[in-house]
Amino acid sequence: MDKIDFKTQLATFYSAPNGSFVTVDMPAMRFVKINGEGDPNRDPAYQRAIEWLYSLSYAMKFASKTASGKDYVVPPLEGLWWADNPDDFVGRRKHLWQWTMMIMVPDFVERPLYEAALARSRDKLGEPPVSLRLEPLDEGRCLQTLHVGSYDDEGPVLARLHHEIMPAMGMTFAGPHHEIYLSDARRTPPEKLKTILRQPVRSAG
Structure with missing residues (x-):
């Protein structure tokens, strides 16, 4: 049997145009997740979370x-990121960040297989x-784009999303x-990194 590659099978969720945002309606999906806080480049707990x-x-x-x-290809690493003040995230003040790192788990991998693993x-x-757990994530409607480049170059893209695109859409x-x-950050030059940037949204009214 061929390996299932969810980046291909669920291409709508793992692709987006570079330079513009599109709307996607996300179904509930299961993930293994680990929480943390602080600068991921400095905190050894972040690397331990990724290893796990x-x-x-x-x-x-x-x-x-x-x-x-x-059989399936292990899906990409994903991360939820936030700060008490959203400007601290856009401004890359990483010591104030909180995070949940996670990897998707297919529906056919049932709880006993997780427990054995x-x-x-x-x-x-x-x-x-x-904080390690297996649980669903149900984001619903989201806006997403493809960012090509260093993680630290995301700030202007997110600022435009937060202050222009989302307000204009209500x-x-x-x-x-x-x-x-x-992309695998260990093997890819920073300027060539490919990252989907996704923001769950709801009507402001």
């Missing part, structure tokens, strides 16, 4: 292939972060800023 998410995700992938014959990862990595925030990392 990938360990679990690959353990679930292999368990699914063995148990049901359903958790046990295997615990044997390898020790006790998991206390929209306001309905959830934290959401990023989907389509």
Whole structure:
């Protein structure tokens, strides 16, 4: 059986035009998630969270292939980002950020496979972060665009979204800023990084 690649199967959710925002209506999807706060470039808890998410995700992938014959490409890393003052996020004041890092889990990976993967990862990595969980995310209507370039160059794009595009559409925030990392930052030059920038919205009226 061919591997399922959700970036292809769910292309509407994992693609967007570069330079403009489009509207997408997101279904509820399940993720493994870990929370944290502070500068992700400085806090070792961020790297530990990423290690755990990938360990679990690959353990679930292999368990699914063995148990049901359903194999898939592990979906991209994603992150929810926010700050008490939204300007602190747009202004890249990272020490004031809060985050939830996460990776999507297919519906056919049932809870027992997750629990077995958790046990295997615990044997390898020790006790998991206390916020680790498997739970749904239901964002509903969102605006999203493709950003090509350094993560630190996102600020002007988000400022335009927050202060021009959303007000012009009569929209306001309905959830934290959401990023989907389509590139491997370890192997991709900063100027070529591809990131989906997504913002859940609702009517401001």
